[in-house]
Amino acid sequence: MLYFVGLGIEQSLSLRSLSELRHCEVVYFERYTSPSVNEESISQISAQLDPAKVEVVKREFVEDGRQILEISKRANVALICSGDPMVATTHQELWTRAKKEGILTSIVHGSSILCAVSGELGLHSYNFGRIVTMTREPMQYTAYNTIYDNLFRGLHTTILLEWNQSDNFFLNPASAIKSLEYAEKDLRQEIMDASTLFLVASRIGSDTAQTSALTFEELKTADLGPPPHVLVVPGKLHFTELEALGALFGRNPESFPDNSKRILRLSRRMVQRYTKKTLVALAGARKAAEASNKKINFADVFENVECYTRDAERFLNEGRDELAVLSIGYAEGLLDSLRFGGQLEFEW
Amino acid sequence: MLYFVGLGIEQSLSLRSLSELRHCEVVYFERYTSPSVNEESISQISAQLDPAKVEVVKREFVEDGRQILEISKRANVALICSGDPMVATTHQELWTRAKKEGILTSIVHGSSILCAVSGELGLHSYNFGRIVTMTREPMQYTAYNTIYDNLFRGLHTTILLEWNQSDNFFLNPASAIKSLEYAEKDLRQEIMDASTLFLVASRIGSDTAQTSALTFEELKTADLGPPPHVLVVPGKLHFTELEALGALFGRNPESFPDNSKRILRLSRRMVQRYTKKTLVALAGARKAAEASNKKINFADVFENVECYTRDAERFLNEGRDELAVLSIGYAEGLLDSLRFGGQLEFEW
Numbered sequence: 001m002l003y004f005v006g007l008g009i010e011q012s013l014s015l016r017s018l019s020e021l022r023h024c025e026v027v028y029f030e031r032y033t034s035p036s037v038n039e040e041s042i043s044q045i046s047a048q049l050d051p052a053k054v055e056v057v058k059r060e061f062v063e064d065g066r067q068i069l070e071i072s073k074r075a076n077v078a079l080i081c082s083g084d085p086m087v088a089t090t091h092q093e094l095w096t097r098a099k100k101e102g103i104l105t106s107i108v109h110g111s112s113i114l115c116a117v118s119g120e121l122g123l124h125s126y127n128f129g130r131i132v133t134m135t136r137e138p139m140q141y142t143a144y145n146t147i148y149d150n151l152f153r154g155l156h157t158t159i160l161l162e163w164n165q166s167d168n169f170f171l172n173p174a175s176a177i178k179s180l181e182y183a184e185k186d187l188r189q190e191i192m193d194a195s196t197l198f199l200v201a202s203r204i205g206s207d208t209a210q211t212s213a214l215t216f217e218e219l220k221t222a223d224l225g226p227p228p229h230v231l232v233v234p235g236k237l238h239f240t241e242l243e244a245l246g247a248l249f250g251r252n253p254e255s256f257p258d259n260s261k262r263i264l265r266l267s268r269r270m271v272q273r274y275t276k277k278t279l280v281a282l283a284g285a286r287k288a289a290e291a292s293n294k295k296i297n298f299a300d301v302f303e304n305v306e307c308y309t310r311d312a313e314r315f316l317n318e319g320r321d322e323l324a325v326l327s328i329g330y331a332e333g334l335l336d337s338l339r340f341g342g343q344l345e346f347e348w
Numbered sequence: 349m350l351y352f353v354g355l356g357i358e359q360s361l362s363l364r365s366l367s368e369l370r371h372c373e374v375v376y377f378e379r380y381t382s383p384s385v386n387e388e389s390i391s392q393i394s395a396q397l398d399p400a401k402v403e404v405v406k407r408e409f410v411e412d413g414r415q416i417l418e419i420s421k422r423a424n425v426a427l428i429c430s431g432d433p434m435v436a437t438t439h440q441e442l443w444t445r446a447k448k449e450g451i452l453t454s455i456v457h458g459s460s461i462l463c464a465v466s467g468e469l470g471l472h473s474y475n476f477g478r479i480v481t482m483t484r485e486p487m488q489y490t491a492y493n494t495i496y497d498n499l500f501r502g503l504h505t506t507i508l509l510e511w512n513q514s515d516n517f518f519l520n521p522a523s524a525i526k527s528l529e530y531a532e533k534d535l536r537q538e539i540m541d542a543s544t545l546f547l548v549a550s551r552i553g554s555d556t557a558q559t560s561a562l563t564f565e566e567l568k569t570a571d572l573g574p575p576p577h578v579l580v581v582p583g584k585l586h587f588t589e590l591e592a593l594g595a596l597f598g599r600n601p602e603s604f605p606d607n608s609k610r611i612l613r614l615s616r617r618m619v620q621r622y623t624k625k626t627l628v629a630l631a632g633a634r635k636a637a638e639a640s641n642k643k644i645n646f647a648d649v650f651e652n653v654e655c656y657t658r659d660a661e662r663f664l665n666e667g668r669d670e671l672a673v674l675s676i677g678y679a680e681g682l683l684d685s686l687r688f689g690g691q692l693e694f695e696w
Contacts, residue, residue, distance in 0.1 A: 333679060
């Protein structure tokens with residue numbers, strides 16, 4: 001049997017996992033998924049078991065997995081991991097392989113930063129959208145687009161930062177911010193600027209845990225102490241979340257901006273721009289029609305242009321963006337047709 | 349000082365929380381946030397502390413909170429909760445009030461079903477969208493719309509089901525399915541039908557934990573045993589997720605459908621419908637123009653209608669939905685203007 005045992009973000013065994021680990025003949029301890037696991041925590045935890053049974057293993061050993069699976073076929077084996085065991089892809093893959101080979105498995109879940117971060121910051125977990133990881137690679141467009149998608153819906157985004165044990169690399173928040181700034185300049189969705197609010201949860205689960213509320217600009221130079229850090233881009237904040245943030249950071253709850261406000265849907269921008277243009281052109285067309293001596297019934301067209309322009313604005317206010325765009329496009333077409341047909345000349 | 353101590357979904361104290369609880373003069377134990385806490389688990393946990401110090405409390409007591417906060421000002425007080433303490437709104441509110449009153453707080457996180465469910469089902473946590481809770485109230489449109497929003501982006505949705513300790517009510521999965529069916533009939537986004545795949549995680553963390561993969565239709569009558577249950581509507585499944593599901597349920601990985609495939613964006617439906625209509629009308633208009641003896645230059649209008657119709661389809665294929673809708677609306681307007689002005693008569 002193969003046990004996956006999570007230490008939680010506090011790096012502490014539960015009584016349940018302790019009793020299961022004591023039945024295990026072999027205990028592997030991986031330390032590559034979290035910078036919070038160190039020599040001290042390893043020896044503390046090993047001391048609670050039989051230290052001779054505990055073997056600290058590297059990523060390659062777990063990825064290869066053959067030895068773990070082989071022994072699990074005839075003995076009770078455990079893999080101790082930081083946080084929740086199943087958040088790491090390598091553990092999930094090992095679990096799948098064990099299932100395929102008919103090895104019984106059991107997961108002892110642990111607390112995970114994915115869930116803890118909302119509580120530490122006073123935010124509601126159901127107001128979070130998709131999470132995203134940022135790495136040291138350039139072009140972090142996935143992170144940027146995920147933040148955009150979430151903000152569009154008013155949701156918060158948790159950003160995990162790359163940690164690589166083999167070269168002891170942790171992506172620092174300032175570098176992450178610079179990557180986002182680069183993406184903003186390149187993609188120009190105008191989702192963040194110097195004043196955008198970021199929340200940071202540092203070393204959660206340890207004695208030196210710390211939370212911060214900083215602007216995009218402040219984060220570039222802030223000293224947040226040693227890793228791990230998790231960033232959160234808050235979306236629309238519920239009033240209880242605002243109160244919690246106010247209490248947490250000793251600030252006026254109203255001082256926290258709504259990052260989602262600046263997200264202008266493309267459809268909204270389109271309808272606003274084209275409504276203005278269409279109404280100006282309509283006024284011009286009406287003047288041209290008065291001056292014209294053609295026997296064409298322009299009144300019906302003009303009335304419809306006006307109607308559909310009004311509809312577009314109404315649909316937009318109702319959140320029916322597609323219909324709004326369709327209507328303003330239609331209104332424009334009605335009017336423009338008069339020019340293409342040579343019936344009227346007027347300015348757009 | 350006020351400690352919030354999570355038991356995790358396994359209802360087990362960690363060594364760290366045990367040592368903190370032993371410093372507490374008063375320990376409150378709430379059992380209203382999870383049906384997994386029962387007399388047995390309460391007495392087991394109390395036995396690890398000084399049972400005389402432990403007081404089981406109801407929702408009203410925590411919501412009122414005054415006694416807890418008052419004692420926390422001069423003594424070490426703990427509130428033991430199932431799962432992660434900060435997932436429940438009442439606990440978050442108490443935490444905010446404590447902060448406001450200058451009471452030191454500490455959270456000992458526990459594993460939470462919100463995070464554990466992905467691992468138990470072999471799904472990646474970063475492929476989940478916003479979570480949602482369903483209650484016994486009719487009109488569960490929030491759940492329906494959340495599933496739609498998530499599927500639209502290919503993401504999985506976790507659905508928590510209402511549990512109310514005071515009348516021992518747990519929303520069963522079959523009732524939840526019926527609510528979703530009702531919403532589907534009413535809102536007609538066509539996001540699910542009888543064959544839509546649902547995953548169920550039942551009693552996770554207990555010895556009788558069980559996972560199931562069922563269709564929408566099967567869920568209406570499935571016997572899943574006692575609560576708690578959590579539903580997951582998977583979106584687009586990564587091949588490693590498909591493999592995990594295959595291994596978990598002993599099925600061919602390819603037998604799991606992609607629920608996100610049937611999500612037709614409204615803009616796509618609009619452009620497809622109106623393109624067809626516009627091209628038919630254009631053909632009619634051309635015939636009418638040939639038969640007409642008016643000296644109007646229809647050719648320019650017709651050419652533009654054709655151009656913008658083609659553009660609409662191209663924009664759609666490029667994922668530029670707003671532009672696609674604008675273009676098809678414009679093409680329609682160009683053509684329709686000829687009718688409103690009385691220049692041509694043709695059928696739409």
